[in-house]
Amino acid sequence: MTHSSRRSLLFGGAALGAGAVLAACTSNESNNPTTAQTKGAEASNPNVAAGKAVTIGFSAPAADHGWIAAITNNAKAQAAAYSDVTFKQVEAGKDAAAQRAALDTLIAEKPDVIVLLPHDGKELNAFGLKAMEAGIPVVNLDRAFPDALAYRLQIKGDNYGMGVAAGHYIGKAMKAKNVASPVIGEIAGMDELELTQERSKGFADALKTYGFKVANRRAARFTADTGQKEAQNLLQALPKLDALWNHDDDQGIGVLAAITAANRSEFIMVGGAGSKKAIEDIAADKSVLKATVTYSPSMASSAISLGRLIAQGRGMADLVELQVPKEIILSSETITKENAGTYLKLGF
Structure with missing residues (x-):
């Protein structure tokens, strides 16, 4: 081979x-x-x-x-x-x-x-x-x-590895921008699932290596509707945001809809899973979505x-x-x- x-x-x-x-x-x-x-x-x-x-x-x-x-x-x-x-x-x-x-x-x-x-x-x-x-x-x-x-x-x-990859991307991006104390949000999937807990732990562990932590975390249900709802709540709670990790590209459709509706663009977003739509959006580079971490x-x-x-x-x-x-x-x-x-x- x-x-x-x-x-x-x-x-x-x-x-x-x-x-x-x-x-x-x-x-x-x-x-x-x-x-x-x-x-x-x-x-x-x-x-x-x-x-x-x-x-x-x-x-x-x-x-x-x-x-x-x-x-x-x-x-x-x-x-x-x-x-x-x-x-x-x-x-x-x-x-x-x-x-x-x-x-x-x-x-x-x-x-x-x-x-x-x-x-x-x-x-x-x-x-x-x-x-x-x-x-x-x-x-x-x-x-x-x-x-x-x-x-x-x-x-x-590798669910833990997803979180680690997302955390390192955001950590490096914040360091490159000289943002000393970034406000970081997280929209997880279903909190009762072990995989969601593993993803969040990997994210927190990676951010910690940069001296960063999550300011606000919301759990959705791996759907666009719940992603939109939780993103609305998170955006209202954080009038200023530097970075956001959304665990899943399907619920990310709703997350991006909420971001557009709120007319927010001051932060970067990382997705999760590697859907075709997310990859196309990243390539087009016309939204806050700048990366996604794969689970193919x-x-x-x-x-x-x-x-x-x-x-x-x-x-x-x-x-x-x-x-x-x-x-x-x-x-x-x-x-x-x-x-x-x-x-x-x-x-x-």
């Missing part, structure tokens, strides 16, 4: 993690993943060579948000890139119990590997244990199982590729080890006007 091939396979970037109820990002109008979200069958990649025919079972919640839609579409497209893969999708239902029931039926069909993004990692942990005990490797995608025995591979984004649904493509290798008893071409690793955490990358053109193909 070439360096560029491996980088694309492992490329990740930034919306919902362990225990999330809702996905969190804006979809583009097309339901088709970009070519960069999946890896085709390049002849230069030795892992692409056809191996043992395998059946990959797959389950993810219904596409009520763009990020979840991209997860499923990417998984399907990646499986279709391999002549030796049969893709069998089972419905996740409306909650963890319904998903578990559907997956229990899948176990009876004995697929070679199961890739799933659970409604809730903790509630689906028992299924992971059951499948592994039945000899079916499980690839746990994004929302973590708490029990390491419940999965063969866990692949997820390309992780679903990687999960299918790695699940295939696990089922075939193969390792990753660039690694000395003979097996696929146990856990992969994808880095959160920072998209700015300078690199937006490069990252646009990964927008969703």
Whole structure:
């Protein structure tokens, strides 16, 4: 596998993690993943060579948000890139119990590997244990199982790293502007979710290294409506603002609407997740939005590729080890006007 091939396979970037109820990002109008979200069958990649025919079972919640839609579409497209893969999708239902029931039926069909993004990692942990005990490797995608025995591979984004990336971007920007005591706002996602808490902790920890802290924090619900409402409240509470981090680009649509309505432009804003719309806005550079930190649904493509290798008893071409690793955490990358053109193909 070439360096560029491996980088694309492992490329990740930034919306919902362990225990999330809702996905969190804006979809583009097309339901088709970009070519960069999946890896085709390049002849230069030795892992692409056809191996043992395998059946990959797959389950993810219904596409009520763009990020979840991209997860499923990417998984399907990646499986279709391999002549030796049969893709069998089972419905996740409306909650963890319904998903578990559907997956229990899948176990009876004995697929070679199961890739799933659970409604809730903790509630689906028992299924992971059951499948592994039945000899079916499980690839746990994004929302973590708490029990390491419940999965063969866990692949997820870095929620803490999102906060760190956002904090460093804002910290460096404030230092560059010689703002000694910046007023910094934060609009989080759903506060009851561990992923939101991780993002906020990473943000606070990074800001602390510059001697900065958050002046006002509001929690929205990963929707444009709640983003707009909480942004209105935050802007009213802070008549002067230097920087704002909004955790999610979907709710960011509402945040930006509130900013426009309030006729505020004295600050910079950083988004979260890396939606196509946000990247286009950053490239255009006509609003307060200057950057976003990624959490890419390309992780679903990687999960299918790695699940295939696990089922075939193969390792990753660039690694000395003979097996696929146990856990992969994808880095959160920072998209700015300078690199937006490069990252646009990964927008969703």
